[in-house]
Amino acid sequence: PVTISLTILYLFSFVVGFVGNIMSIKVLTRKRSSRMSSLSATRSLLINLAICDLMVVCVCMPITAGNLIYKAWVYGDFLCRAVPFIQAVSVSASVLSLTVISVNRYYSVHNPLNARSFFTQRKILSAILVVWVLSSGICMPLIFMNKRDEIGVVEGLPLVFPICREIWPQERLKQAYNFLLFCALYCLPVLFNMVICFLTVRRLWSLTPPLPASRLKIRKKVAQMVVALVLLFAISWLPVYMMDIWIDFNIPKSMQEVTPSPWILQLRPFAQWLGLNNSSLNPICYCFVGNLYR
Numbered sequence: 001p002v003t004i005s006l007t008i009l010y011l012f013s014f015v016v017g018f019v020g021n022i023m024s025i026k027v028l029t030r031k032r033s034s035r036m037s038s039l040s041a042t043r044s045l046l047i048n049l050a051i052c053d054l055m056v057v058c059v060c061m062p063i064t065a066g067n068l069i070y071k072a073w074v075y076g077d078f079l080c081r082a083v084p085f086i087q088a089v090s091v092s093a094s095v096l097s098l099t100v101i102s103v104n105r106y107y108s109v110h111n112p113l114n115a116r117s118f119f120t121q122r123k124i125l126s127a128i129l130v131v132w133v134l135s136s137g138i139c140m141p142l143i144f145m146n147k148r149d150e151i152g153v154v155e156g157l158p159l160v161f162p163i164c165r166e167i168w169p170q171e172r173l174k175q176a177y178n179f180l181l182f183c184a185l186y187c188l189p190v191l192f193n194m195v196i197c198f199l200t201v202r203r204l205w206s207l208t209p210p211l212p213a214s215r216l217k218i219r220k221k222v223a224q225m226v227v228a229l230v231l232l233f234a235i236s237w238l239p240v241y242m243m244d245i246w247i248d249f250n251i252p253k254s255m256q257e258v259t260p261s262p263w264i265l266q267l268r269p270f271a272q273w274l275g276l277n278n279s280s281l282n283p284i285c286y287c288f289v290g291n292l293y294r
Contacts, residue, residue, distance in 0.1 A: 007068065009277075010062075010064070013273070013276065014065075014280075016280045017054075017056075017280030018054070020287075028046055041104050044121065044124045045100055045104065045127075045128070050282070052091075052097065052279070053094065053279035053283070056086075056087060056091070056276055057279050057280065060083060060087045063075060072161055073163050081143045081147070083164075084146050085140075085143050088142055089132075090279075091237065095190070095233060098189070099189050099193055100128075101226055102226055105219075105222060105223055106196050106199060106200045107119065108219070109200050138184060139181075141177060142166075145174075146166055146167075147167050149163055150162050179245065182241050186234075186238070186241055197226060228285045232285060233278055236275050236278035236281070237278065239267075240268070243267065243271050
């Protein structure tokens with residue numbers, strides 16, 4: 001029942017995420033109108049965010065679902081190293097892109113006269129490049145630590161069960177690295193984004209300036225969308241981060257010696273799906289909160 005439920009959830013998320021992110025990229029890359037010209041920086045960053053989400057949907061979701069169905073890792077050593085790396089880089093690039101978007105909207109609200117000259121297309125593209133380089137650098141150890149391994153099915157018989165897992169020289173290194181990822185790619189960005197979004201929203205809703213009503217309405221919609229994106233990210237990824245930290249610090253030995261408690265084994269795949277499902281929910285957020293398609 002658990003495998004069937006997760007398979008249905010992954011299938012639904014894949015379809016919604018693939019269609020939604022393709023449509024988002026199509027709409028965002030369409031020739032912009034004069035009303036949206038002031039949001040060109042935000043558009044570029046949202047395109048980058050949609051690309052991150054599309055990578056998660058097209059690479060991570062199918063292989064994660066397939067591994068749930070087959071149980072054994074049947075995709076070889078290369079994908080064992082590549083898939084966790086792509087997932088981590090995509091998640092990192094997503095939250096860092098959200099951070100740049102939050103800073104952009106904050107600056108646009110607090111200093112609108114200089115915002116367009118400061119956030120030039122060249123600077124935005126440079127920021128996107130830095131986001132990807134930084135994300136790749138932070139997640140690079142996953143390429144070397146994830147390996148295809150084999151465990152014996154029955155003692156004394158030459159039957160092995162192929163799995164994909166992280167193999168570190170010392171358990172403390174794994175604990176330290178995963179805690180670093182939790183702080184650098186979740187705690188700090190989410191906290192920073194929430195503070196910046198709060199300041200932006202407070203400023204927008206207290207404005208009594210010479211801003212046209214239509215432009216103010218657009219800025220409020222974009223601010224609401226950014227807040228929704230940050231909250232979606234925070235809610236979606238918190239369970240899997242917390243479970244992995246709990247497993248790392250409460251089960252420090254290898255899988256052969258100690259196995260997690262049954263409730264962790266049952267809930268961990270659903271937490272993983274919830275995190276990946278964030279990439280399918282973002283386009284819905286663009287549509288219903290940001291009025292992107294309209």
